[in-house]
Structures are given as C-alpha cells and as structure tokens.
Amino acid sequence: MWTRRDILRWGVVGAVGAGIGPWSRAVCQQAQASGFTLPKLPYAYDALEPIIDAETMMIHHTRHHQAYIDNLNKALAEAAPEWLTRDITDIVRHYSQLPEKIRTTVRNNGGGHLNHSWFWLMMAKPRSTAPKGELLKALESSFGSLDGFKKEFLAAALGRFGSGWAWLVVGKEKPLAITSTPNQDNPITDGQTVLLGCDVWEHAYYLKYRNARGKYVEAWFDVINWDDVAERFAKASKQ
Numbered sequence: 001m002w003t004r005r006d007i008l009r010w011g012v013v014g015a016v017g018a019g020i021g022p023w024s025r026a027v028c029q030q031a032q033a034s035g036f037t038l039p040k041l042p043y044a045y046d047a048l049e050p051i052i053d054a055e056t057m058m059i060h061h062t063r064h065h066q067a068y069i070d071n072l073n074k075a076l077a078e079a080a081p082e083w084l085t086r087d088i089t090d091i092v093r094h095y096s097q098l099p100e101k102i103r104t105t106v107r108n109n110g111g112g113h114l115n116h117s118w119f120w121l122m123m124a125k126p127r128s129t130a131p132k133g134e135l136l137k138a139l140e141s142s143f144g145s146l147d148g149f150k151k152e153f154l155a156a157a158l159g160r161f162g163s164g165w166a167w168l169v170v171g172k173e174k175p176l177a178i179t180s181t182p183n184q185d186n187p188i189t190d191g192q193t194v195l196l197g198c199d200v201w202e203h204a205y206y207l208k209y210r211n212a213r214g215k216y217v218e219a220w221f222d223v224i225n226w227d228d229v230a231e232r233f234a235k236a237s238k239q
C-alpha cells in the first residue's frame with residue numbers, strides 16, 4: 001500500500017484527498033467518480049539515465065500507463081461504476097467479485113495501473129540506494145548473497161515467456177522469495193506481499209536494449225530503489 005511518504009513525494013494530497021480521513025483515503029486522488037488518474041513520477045524522465053533512457057520512460061508513463069488507466073476506467077464505468085471509487089490494490093485483490101464480462105479487462109488494465117504505479121516508486125537514480133540492515137540480512141539468508149538474489153531474479157525475468165513481471169515477495173519458508181507473473185498480474189491477487197517488481201514487457205526496454213532482456217535486467221539492478229523495498233519489508237514484518 002501507499003505510505004504517507006509516497007503520498008507526500010507524489011504530491012497527491014490535493015483538494016480531493018485533504019481532510020477526509022486516513023492516509024489510504026488520500027489515494028482517492030484516484031478514487032473519484034470519474035475514475036483513476038495518471039500519477040506523477042517522483043523524478044524526471046531522464047533521472048534513470050543511462051540505465052533507462054528518457055524516451056522509454058516518457059512513452060512508458062504517458063502512453064502505456066495512461067492506456068491502462070483509460071481502459072480500466074472505461075470498463076468499470078460501463079459495468080461496475082461503484083468500483084471506480086475503490087482503492088486500486090483492493091480491486092487487484094478482488095477480481096473474482098467483478099462482473100464476468102469485464103473481469104479480464106480489469107485484470108489486465110487494473111493490474112497494469114497498479115504495477116506501473118509501484119514500478120515508478122521502485123526505481124531511483126542509478127546506484128543512489130543500497131540494501132542494508134534487516135533487508136540485507138533477509139536477502140543474504142534467502143539467496144546467500146546480494147549476487148545470489150540478482151542471479152535468481154534474473155532467472156525469473158528471463159524465464160517468463162512473453163510479457164510479464166519478475167517479483168521479490170515475502171517468502172513462506174525463507175524471509176524472501178522470487179516469483180514471476182504473466183501479463184499484468186500482480187502477486188497480491190494470490191495473497192502475497194510484494195517488495196519489488198521489474199517490468200519485463202518489451203516496451204520497458206526495447207528502445208535501448210532491443211530484444212536483450214537479460215542485459216536490461218542486469219542494468220536495472222542499479223536503479224532499484226532499495227529504500228522503497230526496505231519500507232515495504234519493514235511494513236510487512238510488522239504485520
């Protein structure tokens with residue numbers, strides 16, 4: 001879920017969010033009757049250069065992410081308008097309760113909206129953060145080392161045939177685990193807790209890396225926002 005810091009960082013507590021209760025309700029910058037809106041990036045389009053080029057970021061944000069939002073709003077407005085004011089994480093957890101005729105559309109586009117909203121926060125300027133403390137310990141006990149984590153995460157990213165995401169989640173036997181999903185599915189639909197996700201759709205890397213997904217993911221490790229991961233991990237550890 002969104003933290004107070006995310007909200008402040010994104011500047012989304014505007015006229016709609018102010019003064020109506022708990023912080024989760026501030027996300028109702030999105031929960032308006034007209035539907036969800038594109039969140040601002042917490043950095044400039046060129047902030048992740050040279051790992052991710054500004055053009056890729058701009059197209060990814062203003063075209064791809066916007067398209068998921070538009071399609072989500074359209075489907076909900078047509079068949080389940082009362083869902084337009086629900087939190088996006090709540091929607092992604094409860095696809096099964098949607099009218100069947102829009103279920104797949106909402107799964108693809110609502111998932112797309114949530115995944116990208118998180119993805120932008122999960123990245124930061126190259127090598128500006130590093131795992132430390134409890135998170136580093138958890139990475140080491142789960143994967144042997146930070147390199148062990150990277151190796152396993154890369155394998156999940158490369159092993160995902162077609163389009164999808166690689167994820168770091170809270171583990172069942174070990175503190176952390178790696179998984180992947182197809183399309184715009186998100187592990188929270190299956191009750192898992194997400195700490196980090198990497199978009200491995202070609203639109204995320206094709207301009208710069210062409211078809212070389214492995215080279216993209218290896219470079220992407222340098223733009224992981226480990227502070228965001230640590231925040232999610234600390235929150236999950238308290239639950």
Ligand code: MN3
Pocket residue numbers: 060064116199201203204
């Ligand atoms: Mn994408």
